[in-house]
Amino acid sequence: MGPQPAAAYVLHAFARTAVSQVSRDQPTPGFTQNRGARHYPDFLKPKDQIVLLSDIAAVVRAAPSFQPTMPRTGKPFSVAMTNCGPLGWVSDTKGYRYQAQHPRTGQPWPALPKRLMDIWRAVAGSASEPEACLINFYSATAKMGSHQDRDEADFSAPVVSISLGDTAKFHVGGPKRTDPKTRYELCSGDVFVLGGEARLAFHGIDRIHAGTSALALEEIELGCRRINLTLRRVTAG
DNA sequence: GAGTAACA
DNA sequence: TACC
Numbered sequence: 001m002g003p004q005p006a007a008a009y010v011l012h013a014f015a016r017t018a019v020s021q022v023s024r025d026q027p028t029p030g031f032t033q034n035r036g037a038r039h040y041p042d043f044l045k046p047k048d049q050i051v052l053l054s055d056i057a058a059v060v061r062a063a064p065s066f067q068p069t070m071p072r073t074g075k076p077f078s079v080a081m082t083n084c085g086p087l088g089w090v091s092d093t094k095g096y097r098y099q100a101q102h103p104r105t106g107q108p109w110p111a112l113p114k115r116l117m118d119i120w121r122a123v124a125g126s127a128s129e130p131e132a133c134l135i136n137f138y139s140a141t142a143k144m145g146s147h148q149d150r151d152e153a154d155f156s157a158p159v160v161s162i163s164l165g166d167t168a169k170f171h172v173g174g175p176k177r178t179d180p181k182t183r184y185e186l187c188s189g190d191v192f193v194l195g196g197e198a199r200l201a202f203h204g205i206d207r208i209h210a211g212t213s214a215l216a217l218e219e220i221e222l223g224c225r226r227i228n229l230t231l232r233r234v235t236a237g
Numbered sequence: 238g239a240g241t242a243a244c245a
Numbered sequence: 246t247a248c249c
Binding site: 070071073074075078091149204 | 239240
């Protein structure tokens with residue numbers, strides 16, 4: 001069996017009325033940009049975060065979290081995931097790909113919640129509508145190794161990432177794995193956009209700062225401390 | 238190499 | 246950095 005499904009976590013988190021904001025080194029108006037990588041701190045207010053969690057709860061009810069594995073080796077990822085939208089990103093021993101059905105239930109992915117479409121429209125400029133939202137569930141010890149998002153047919157649209165729960169140490173490099181990295185702390189409610197020059201930048205999650213958000217503190221026993229939503233355009237359009 | 242383990 |  002894989003890790004605990006994240007559904008219970010999401011449902012309980014929604015029931016809470018408070019999402020604490022972590023103190024920051026610097027209050028940042030608007031966003032900061034570095035070669036197409038844009039960081040929007042506090043893009044979602046606490047109330048927006050809670051309402052978005054209700055959307056995620058509905059998604060997970062229809063599409064339970066699953067444990068992806070590495071191509072070839074079959075080694076499991078430390079994160080659990082699910083998807084919503086017409087297409088979902090999956091990984092197993094056969095490789096990385098987008099597909100229209102949940103790998104375990106065989107059902108189509110749930111629709112993209114309107115609130116996610118609204119976030120996309122607010123930060124993705126003139127790009128076509130997103131087709132996939134990958135939802136990653138991070139435990140206190142989960143990480144995401146440095147990688148590129150390159151399984152899409154269309155790189156003209158940006159990748160839009162939304163953070164909920166505990167703060168994560170995030171890095172963004174360049175199109176080569178060895179390019180120098182910039183590090184960010186991604187807090188609950190932050191939005192991060194990889195577009196333009198940064199669309200194919202290597203990026204990853206180095207660590208989770210467990211206990212930095214009341215959202216995640218409620219569900220220590222289930223192990224999920226952070227949720228990341230990644231919106232993507234997959235097909236040319 | 239969207240993984241881990243071992244290393245200095 | 247090595248692994249398979």
